[in-house]
Amino acid sequence: MILVTGPVTIEGVAVTVDLVILTIREDQLHVLLVQRGIPPYEGELALPGGFIHAEEDIDEAASRELAEETSLDSRQLHLEQLRTYARPRRDPRGRVVTVAYLAVAPDLPAPAGGSDARDASWRPVSEILEGKTALAFDHVVILRDGVERARAKLEYTTVAAAFCPEIFTISDLRRVYEVVWGASIDPRNFHRKVVHVNGFLQPTGEKRVLDTGRPASLYRRGPATVLFPPMLRATPAESPSPRATAA
Amino acid sequence: MILVTGPVTIEGVAVTVDLVILTIREDQLHVLLVQRGIPPYEGELALPGGFIHAEEDIDEAASRELAEETSLDSRQLHLEQLRTYARPRRDPRGRVVTVAYLAVAPDLPAPAGGSDARDASWRPVSEILEGKTALAFDHVVILRDGVERARAKLEYTTVAAAFCPEIFTISDLRRVYEVVWGASIDPRNFHRKVVHVNGFLQPTGEKRVLDTGRPASLYRRGPATVLFPPMLRATPAESPSPRATAA
DNA sequence: TCAAAAGTGTTTAACTTACACCCATGT
DNA sequence: ACATGGGTGTAAGTTAAACACTTTTGA
Numbered sequence: 075m076i077l078v079t080g081p082v083t084i085e086g087v088a089v090t091v092d093l094v095i096l097t098i099r100e101d102q103l104h105v106l107l108v109q110r111g112i113p114p115y116e117g118e119l120a121l122p123g124g125f126i127h128a129e130e131d132i133d134e135a136a137s138r139e140l141a142e143e144t145s146l147d148s149r150q151l152h153l154e155q156l157r158t159y160a161r162p163r164r165d166p167r168g169r170v171v172t173v174a175y176l177a178v179a180p181d182l183p184a185p186a187g188g189s190d191a192r193d194a195s196w197r198p199v200s201e202i203l204e205g206k207t208a209l210a211f212d213h214v215v216i217l218r219d220g221v222e223r224a225r226a227k228l229e230y231t232t233v234a235a236a237f238c239p240e241i242f243t244i245s246d247l248r249r250v251y252e253v254v255w256g257a258s259i260d261p262r263n264f265h266r267k268v269v270h271v272n273g274f275l276q277p278t279g280e281k282r283v284l285d286t287g288r289p290a291s292l293y294r295r296g297p298a299t300v301l302f303p304p305m306l307r308a309t310p311a312e313s314p315s316p317r318a319t320a321a
Numbered sequence: 322m323i324l325v326t327g328p329v330t331i332e333g334v335a336v337t338v339d340l341v342i343l344t345i346r347e348d349q350l351h352v353l354l355v356q357r358g359i360p361p362y363e364g365e366l367a368l369p370g371g372f373i374h375a376e377e378d379i380d381e382a383a384s385r386e387l388a389e390e391t392s393l394d395s396r397q398l399h400l401e402q403l404r405t406y407a408r409p410r411r412d413p414r415g416r417v418v419t420v421a422y423l424a425v426a427p428d429l430p431a432p433a434g435g436s437d438a439r440d441a442s443w444r445p446v447s448e449i450l451e452g453k454t455a456l457a458f459d460h461v462v463i464l465r466d467g468v469e470r471a472r473a474k475l476e477y478t479t480v481a482a483a484f485c486p487e488i489f490t491i492s493d494l495r496r497v498y499e500v501v502w503g504a505s506i507d508p509r510n511f512h513r514k515v516v517h518v519n520g521f522l523q524p525t526g527e528k529r530v531l532d533t534g535r536p537a538s539l540y541r542r543g544p545a546t547v548l549f550p551p552m553l554r555a556t557p558a559e560s561p562s563p564r565a566t567a568a
Numbered sequence: 569t570c571a572a573a574a575g576t577g578t579t580t581a582a583c584t585t586a587c588a589c590c591c592a593t594g595t
Numbered sequence: 596a597c598a599t600g601g602g603t604g605t606a607a608g609t610t611a612a613a614c615a616c617t618t619t620t621g622a
Contacts, residue, residue: 086333086334087333087334087335087336087373087418088334089334089336089407089418126334126407128409128416129409130409131407131408131409132405132406132407132418155404155405157402158379158402158405158420159379160336160373160378160379160420161378162375162376162377162378169375171334171336171379171418171420173405173407173418243574244574244575245573245574260612260613260614261573261574261575262574262575262576262613262614263611263612263613265574265575265576266575266576267610267611269575283620283621284572284573284620284621285572285620285621285622286571286572286573286620286621286622287571287572287573287574287619287620287621288572288573288574288575288618288619288620289573289574289619289620290573290574290575291574291575303609303610303611304551306611306612490601491601491602492600492601507585507586507587508600508601508602509586509587509601509602509603510584510585510586512601512602512603513602513603514583514584516602530592530593530594531593531594531599531600532593532594532595532599533593533594533595533598533599533600534592534593534594534598534599534600534601535591535592535593535599535600535601535602536592536593536600536601537600537601537602538601538602550582550583550584553584
């Protein structure tokens, strides 16, 4: 047990914030990555992030970084703390502890184009998790945890709507579930289900006409944040029903 | 955006680990608190915790602190990262970021008696959350978040069993739910439900004889970690069914 | 008229709830 | 015998899954 009295620095730890910003583009889950302009890992891809400022809470730091990277107001998106990572040698510069945040954004018009000088780009998540693309530091682990959290939260919250633009159809919403879970969902049962969840969807009265098919009613996000009853997670290409309670 | 190159200390942040260790004693949810022996907040109650060591991951630091406080092996308990707190002036000594962990323990034989010199004691959670007892730093917030997490996790995981001793009855388990949720549960339906969840309970074949009533079968924790179907949370003294999806 | 997407209705199975009822023990 | 807690059976209401079927558009 270490006891400390004065204003302490206990071997000077640096604290950063890293963001897992997810969106859906072209029916694929994407994550926003930046190319590092400085060592370590210069030139490699990494999650956007940075050091916390002196007079700033960590949630503020995350909002600030998010605004810098996506030019989106954090009040318009889903932003939540994910986990803190502190493996001793995760950063070659010294002891750096990072607090990771998960953000869920609609598909943004510009590829990213924040005010920041670094190149930011959307990359398919599958590419990274399958090991085809490497990330700096332990960012693959952080990304995996972020995606896992997003998948879990679709079940019992209304985050799915945060992937959609302000106005969206029920099909748009369903495609979010299908893409993030990598499973297909019966459109008819899905429709009935989400419509009956109180506060999930607010009808706008408008309809969207597509190339073909009956026009779909348009909705905006409702005030609800939790889903009850929850959406049952359809597992991709596995045994159908028995929903084992694996260890 | 701050750019840094060398081995950085960026205004020297100190990192601590704080533990919300919950248990059930005398049908009440309790938390382990220590009385601080040094300033700041000398003499006041606080969550147990301490600074991380130089060559230690944060999960290890949490396990170490837990062992010091409860003399229990972290492999025998439920221990998970809760959240990181970093409000600028949360510690008067300077910038201290704390990573909070949630631990769930069975009712321990000794009141706490770790190897540590500080007094540790179990206190009813209600006493603190109702404002009757103050805690140092922002520890009331951390405690509230920890309790909220525990409540939520009873629904869809098997953590409830972590509150029980190694060998326990279904009534013991039910009492966990009733105490943590502050609600009463039908013993008959509860019994059927948990028995049918695959991997939750392992029968020992033994029975426990109480002062009165039919002897109850004894179980130990099974390998399952998730509960499906989930346990529906009975809300304490509220409107019965409609389970609103509040904002 | 046809293709395609949106949306409704119906059936079956699974699960929750409430509660009647039986079981096994100590006094 | 009876009080007490453990445990099973069952009927009513709710929800999910599967799928037949209708609606509304563009081509």
